[in-house]
Amino acid sequence: MRRYGRKVGGMDELEELEQRARRVYGPARLSRGAQALMWxxxxxxxxxLALVVxxxxxxxx
Amino acid sequence: MAVLREASRDADLRRLDxxxxxxxxxxxxxxxxxxxxxxxLAGPGILVMIGDNxxxxxxxxxxxxARYGVGFFVPFLLLLIPxxxxxxxxxxxxxxxxxxxxxxxxxxxFGRFWGIFSMVDLVLGNCLTLVTEFIGMAAGLSVFGIGLxxxxxxxxxxxxxxxxxxxxxxxxxITLVCAAVNLVFVPLAIxxxxxxxxxxxxxxxxxxxxxxxxxVLFLVIANVGTTxxxxxxxxQQGAVVDKGLTPxxxxxxxxxxxxGSLIMGVVAVAIVVLTGTVLFPRHIDIGNLSQAQWAQxxxxxxxxxxxxxxxxxxxxxxxxxxxxxxxxxxWAVGEVSGQRHSLNASMRQAxxxxxxxxxxxxxxxxxxxLPGAPLQLITLTVQVIAxxxxxxxxxxxxLxxxxxxxxGEHRNRLGANLFTGGIVAMILVLSTLYGIVTVFxxxxxx
Numbered sequence: 001m002r003r004y005g006r007k008v009g010g011m012d013e014l015e016e017l018e019q020r021a022r023r024v025y026g027p028a029r030l031s032r033g034a035q036a037l038m039w040x041x042x043x044x045x046x047x048x049l050a051l052v053v054x055x056x057x058x059x060x061x
Numbered sequence: 062m063a064v065l066r067e068a069s070r071d072a073d074l075r076r077l078d079x080x081x082x083x084x085x086x087x088x089x090x091x092x093x094x095x096x097x098x099x100x101x102l103a104g105p106g107i108l109v110m111i112g113d114n115x116x117x118x119x120x121x122x123x124x125x126x127a128r129y130g131v132g133f134f135v136p137f138l139l140l141l142i143p144x145x146x147x148x149x150x151x152x153x154x155x156x157x158x159x160x161x162x163x164x165x166x167x168x169x170x171f172g173r174f175w176g177i178f179s180m181v182d183l184v185l186g187n188c189l190t191l192v193t194e195f196i197g198m199a200a201g202l203s204v205f206g207i208g209l210x211x212x213x214x215x216x217x218x219x220x221x222x223x224x225x226x227x228x229x230x231x232x233x234x235i236t237l238v239c240a241a242v243n244l245v246f247v248p249l250a251i252x253x254x255x256x257x258x259x260x261x262x263x264x265x266x267x268x269x270x271x272x273x274x275x276x277v278l279f280l281v282i283a284n285v286g287t288t289x290x291x292x293x294x295x296x297q298q299g300a301v302v303d304k305g306l307t308p309x310x311x312x313x314x315x316x317x318x319x320x321g322s323l324i325m326g327v328v329a330v331a332i333v334v335l336t337g338t339v340l341f342p343r344h345i346d347i348g349n350l351s352q353a354q355w356a357q358x359x360x361x362x363x364x365x366x367x368x369x370x371x372x373x374x375x376x377x378x379x380x381x382x383x384x385x386x387x388x389x390x391x392w393a394v395g396e397v398s399g400q401r402h403s404l405n406a407s408m409r410q411a412x413x414x415x416x417x418x419x420x421x422x423x424x425x426x427x428x429x430x431l432p433g434a435p436l437q438l439i440t441l442t443v444q445v446i447a448x449x450x451x452x453x454x455x456x457x458x459x460l461x462x463x464x465x466x467x468x469g470e471h472r473n474r475l476g477a478n479l480f481t482g483g484i485v486a487m488i489l490v491l492s493t494l495y496g497i498v499t500v501f502x503x504x505x506x507x
Contacts, residue, residue, distance in 0.1 A: 014079055017307055018072075021160035025467060028170040034460055038171075041453055044489065045178075048496050055500045 071405035075305040078230055082310070102310050103317035104233045105300035108385055109149060109293050110321030111240040114328050115382030116197020116352065117190070117443075118287040119246075119375055122329050123355055125280050126336030127347045131255070131263045133277075134284065134333050139264075141288040142326035146319055147480050148455065151462040152294050153314035154471045156301030163298040165396035167457050170464065179454065180397045184421070186446035187292055187390045189439050191425035194386065196436065197379035199429065200352035204372025210430060216376075217426040220383045221419055229303050229404040236384050242377035243328050245370050250331035252363050253338040260334060275498060282495045285488065288325070291450040292389040294458055299392030303403050308471060339363065383422065391418040452492055455485045 030038065085098045125134045152163065159166060164183070168176025195213050202212040226232050297318075306314055339362045340347065350358060352375060360368035388404075391414045395402020400413040408415045428434050459481050462473045473481070 013083070013307060013309075014076055017160055017305070020158070021302075023159075025159075025166070025169040027172060028460065028464060028466075030460070037456060037460070041456055044452055044493070048492070051496045051500050058500070 070407055070410060071401070071403040074228065074230075074405040078305055079307075086309075099313050099316055102304075102306065102313035103320065104237060105297050105304060105306075106149065106153070106314065106317030106319070107321040107324065108233065108236055108240060108300070108381065109297040110145065110318075110325035111243045111328075112296070112382045112385030113145070113288065113290060113293055114243055114325055114378055115190075115194055115287075115386075116200070116375055116379035117193045118329070118382075119197070119332060119378045120352055120355065121280070121283045121287050122332035123336045124347060125284060126333035126338075127340040127345065128276070128280070129337070130341040131260055131334055131337040132266075132268055133263075134280070135260060135263050135330055135337075136267045137281070138284065138288075138329045138333060139326060141285065141329075142322045143480075144285075144484055145288050145325060146322040147477060148289050148458070148484065149293060149297055149318050149322070150315055151458055151473070151477070151481070152298040153301055153306070153318055154311055154468065155458075155461055156298040157306045157308050157311050157314060158469065158471050159467050160302055162302055162392050162396040162402070163295045163454075163458070163461075164393035166461050166467070168397050170461065170467075171457060175453070175457070176397055179450065179457070180393050182446060182450040183291060183295055183393055184390045184417075186443060186450060187386045188421050188424055189443045189446065190292070190386055191383055191421055192428045192434075192436070192439050193443060194379040194383040195425050195429040197352055198376050198383070200355075201372045201374070201376030201379065203353045204356045204369055204375075213426050213429050216380065216383070217422050220380065220387065220422050223384055224388075224404060224415065224418055225408075227404065227407050232404050233300075233304070236381060239377060239384075240381045242373060243324070243381070245374040245377070246328050246331040246335065249363070249367055249370050249374070250335040250338075252367055253335050255334045255338040278491075278494060278498060282491050285491060286447055286451070288329075289451070289455075289484075289488075290447055291454040292386050294454055295393050296385050296389035299389060299396075299402075303392070303405065311471065335359075383425075387418045387421050390421050391415070452485065452489045455481070455488060459485060 028034075082098070082101055085094060085101060088094050122138075155163070155166065161169075164176065164180050167179050195216060198216040199207075199209050199212040202216070203209070207215075223232050223235060226235070301314060336359075339359060343362075345358065347358070356368045356371040356375070359371055392402050394400075394417045395411065395414045398413060401411040402414040403411060406414065428439070429436075459473070459478070462468060462481075463478065465472055
């Protein structure tokens with residue numbers, strides 16, 4: 001099999017990409033601001049889901 | 062080309078594609094070489110944006126023009142071009158740098174709940190959106206005298222046939238050729254003989270006759286929802302990874318996204334100008350027009366050629382959207398389930414990926430052919446799901462694009478953060494308003 005790709009910084013570009021693709025990222029370490037945003041998101045999703053359930057219940061009723 | 066071994070088929074094909082890119086890169090940087098490089102690397106950005114001008118989008122723009130003319134919405138749609146660009150550009154950097162799809166990164170960084178929530182919401186919303194694409198394709202083909210059943214079955218086979226090439230680049234190029242038909246709305250708008258002064262005056266004055274009512278809110282949300290949709294994030298990032306774009310290709314990826322945003326904006330404006338010129342001044346009642354009736358409504362004023370062009374445009378809009386939307390589902394499920402997910406993989410290598418693609422097409426086509434299917438409920442549910450998913454998807458995008466561990470030197474700059482933060486806030490407000498107005502229809506006094 002031919003090896004394609006150019007050496008970039010001493011490393012085959014495609015090998016570098018495959019390394020990136022293989023990398024497993026753990027859970028993100030969120031800043032306080034990001035944590036606050038995540039809480040807002042939870043409130044938003046729960047609120048919207050409640051609205052949807054309410055709307056469908058009313059439709060069925 | 063070297064004989065492809067089954068086990069490494071996708072990796073080998075990617076290497077082959079990279080060789081082409083590197084060969085062009087290694088030559089002198091003349092304008093011609095730059096163009097060649099752009100043509101080689103462009104695709105995901107243009108396709109995602111044209112896919113976004115889907116059958117539902119065409120009807121949304123047509124309704125907008127017919128109801129409100131060019132006054133408010135032409136400038137509004139032009140404003141949405143940078144919005145679409147800024148949002149989608151982040152997926153280029155994320156994909157090129159991480160070599161992972163959007164669903165996989167959400168799963169990895171924000172945990173199982175948000176990963177599964179995003180994927181289920183996306184796949185469900187995509188399946189239902191696909192139903193509307195098949196309705197659009199059938200409506201487009203009906204202009205040429207093709208009945209519902211052969212139109213839907215034929216369209217489904219066409220959409221499925223595209224991935225049977227099992228080669229990313231070939232599938233992308235074929236879809237790009239189909240997508241070029243989206244531009245048909247531009248000559249259609251010119252055929253309508255719009256008054257240039259009226260369009261320019263709309264840009265200068267930007268007023269809304271009748272004020273900001275509930276109907277206008279719905280159209281604003283529909284237009285925003287048509288411009289940026291959750292599946293677009295998953296599609297473009299997945300396509301960037303599958304195409305094998307690297308951090309060195311980010312600039313071309315950005316140009317590709319910019320080109321796509323401009324095409325999307327021009328086509329959207331063309332449709333609004335078309336119906337805003339032909340239907341709005343005549344106060345034609347577009348109340349509950351079906352998709353097929355739109356082309357017929359234009360025919361008396363623009364002739365049979367225009368009717369056929371509109372039909373062709375509607376068919377193309379549904380076709381390209383069906384391909385891109387199904388691919389976004391297939392990539393997302395493959396990423397989260399840890400199964401192989403590449404258009405360069407063979408069907409034997411990636412059964413889940415191809416299964417999701419074919420399955421969602423089959424289900425959507427079957428629903429359209431089902432007698433008495435609740436199509437209105439489906440359309441409403443699509444909007445509700447998209448509304449639910451959009452703020453989380455945008456917020457995750459923003460957090461990921463700022464993640465130093467993933468993005469390193471390619472993380473967002475302050476300007477992009479401020480702009481995207483504003484967009485997230487706007488979407489959040491519009492989505493909440495939309496949710497409230499859907500449940501309490503008289504909340505805005507309409």
